[in-house]
Amino acid sequence: MRAYYSAYSRLYMSSDNRDNNSESGETDNEELLPKANNVIRGEKDSYAIGKKLAPGRHGAVFEVLRRKDGKRFAAKLEIIDSGFNGIHVDYMVLKLAQKKEMKRIPQLIDRGKIENHFKFIVMExxxxxxxxxxxxxxxxxxxxxxxxxxxxxTLECIEELHGKNLIHRDIKPSNFALKRDHDVKIYIIDFGLCKKVKGTTDVEGSEEHPKESTHFNGTPRYASLTxxxxxxxxxxxxxxxWxxxxxxxxxxxxxxNIYSHKDREIIKEMKESHRHGPLLKELLKNCPQQQFAVIFNYLDSLPPTTPLDHSFIRAQILEAITSNGLNIIEPxxxxxxxQKQ
Known part of the structure; x- marks a missing residue:
């Protein structure tokens, strides 16, 4: 797709707040990002840029208005030559989700590219x-x-992804978003680090082979010990x-949380020390301790090649709800x- 110029503004856009070694931040190429009311053209339609929804180290996410009907969407932009190609993986996962009618992933609307500036996808x-x-x-x-x-x-979101042999590799609160219609529904988002489970094929159909070692992938605060x-x-x-x-x-x-993403080794050591004994109890101070400890023990004992039993995890959460006398019908x-306002 080649860039073109609208009659009433320049074409522009941007990506997400993703870095596989950090938690967030602004891109160093802010000048490549669009301004309000700029217009971009995708494969299907053109969109007017609205407010920035989220900054990112490789781009940003913007609200956009589809010009033909005024409907609002989110557009994720990734600056070209940013050193990260997560938006391609995002697109492939969203496309797969649409094909397989997955219910917990936002709908893909469009995509495009502005030469020498950025690639973008438009989604629900x-x-x-x-x-x-x-x-x-x-x-x-x-x-x-x-x-x-x-x-x-959120477990249902993850399980749906796992059901297609995909792992997210960056599970964290900002990657779950809700949609308020008649009921609240939770979606999983941001698939730039998503990958097919080893031994299967990747999102483009190529065979995925396990590796002995790899780069760090994820957000240090929430990353697994693996x-x-x-x-x-x-x-x-x-x-x-999760x-x-x-x-x-x-x-x-x-x-x-007091440590930055640069202190990964310290964070790792703290996670290891809080896995057992008094520090585990302290970690779970406001949590359903018995059930959460059972889940951690299950994860620690599960061989990497053994499929995860999502129903077992769910049963522990349901047991935590029951044993603590909680009512999940509550808002x-x-x-x-x-309601109180």
Whole structure:
């Protein structure tokens, strides 16, 4: 696709807040990103740029307006020559999800490329992500009821991805977003680090071979010990990251949150030391300790080549709900806050 210029503005756009070695940040190529009311053209339609929804080290995500009908979508842009090609993987996963009618992945709308600037994909626009929602509450915590309801919803998202032999490799709160229609529905997003499980074919149909070692992939705060050890990740690593996410939502933080993404070795050592004994108990202080400890033990004992039993994980969450007398019919914390206004 070649760039063209609209009658009423220049073509432009950008990507996401992804770096496989960091958590977030602004791109160093801000001048390549579009401004409000710029227009970009995809393979199918043209779109007017709206507000920036999320910054990124390789681009940004913008709200866009489809010019032919005024419908709003999200556009993820990735600067060309940024050293990262996650948007191609994003596109392949979204395309697969559309073909397989996956219910927990946003709908792919369009894609395009502005020569010497950026590539972009246009997709269904969602509402708040779980990271932003959590930070709106006192002590950045959700109630146990809300977290365990979210546990069931987000586990279903991960299981759907795993069902297609895909692993996400960057499970964290900001990569789950909700959509408010008649009911709240949770979606999994941001597939730039997504990969086919070893021994299967990748998202483009090529055979995927296991590696003895690999680069670090993920966000240090939530990354599994396997990722920290530069080993090939499997389904259980997504669940380990998911566990850190749940613990953070219950406690308001993780013990290693004081360290930056540059301190990966310290974070790894802290995760190892908090896996057993008194430090595990401290880590799970506001959590359903018995069930969460069972999940960690299960993950630690599971051989990398053994398929993950998602039903076992789900059973532990349901047991945590029952044993703590929680009612999952209750509204989410943010719904309750809106009702009180």
């Amino acid at each position: 626009k969602l509402d708040d992500n779980l990271h932003d929602l959590r930070n709106q509450f006192v002590e950045s915590r959700f109630s146990a009821t809300t977290v365990l309801k979210l546990a069931l919803e 990722a920290h050890n530069y080993r090939e990740q499997t389904q259980k690593d997504d669940i380990e990251s 566990m850190y996410m749940l613990i953070e939502m219950l406690n308001g933080g993780l013990p290693w 989410y914390d943010w719904e309750e806050a809106i």
